[in-house]
Amino acid sequence: MIFCQSKGTVAKTLRKLEDKGYIERIINKDNRRKYILKLTKKGEEVIPVLKREMDYWHNSVGLAEVxxxxxxxxxxxxxKSYNLVNE
Known part of the structure; x- marks a missing residue:
């Protein structure tokens, strides 16, 4: 599990990000069964927007003081709760 998500869910999300041009998969030269994920220029451009949105959400729900x-x-x-529910 990655961030409480199944491998299938992560793979599907990565495929969507790749299809939309936000990331690219590069075959690892040392192990051809593995990929290296890299942000594209389009992916890098969206980072400041995402950071602003996350900061706004974080501050608006009062998590800034936690x-x-x-x-x-x-x-x-x-x-742990997620894992218990999904066992």
Whole structure:
């Protein structure tokens, strides 16, 4: 699981990002069964927009005052809860 997502979900998301031109897959020279993912110019251009949106959301729900340690605990609890529900 990656960020509480199945491998299939991650693969589907990466395929969509690649189809839309945000990332490219490059075959790893050392291990041809693996890929290196790289942001394209289009992908790099959207980063500031995403950061602004994430900062706005983070601040609007009051998470700006929550310590990083507390956020880590919240993420761990969310991950564990997700795993329990999906067992």
């Amino acid at each position: 310590s990083e340690e507390t956020m880590d605990v919240m993420r761990a609890v969310a991950r």
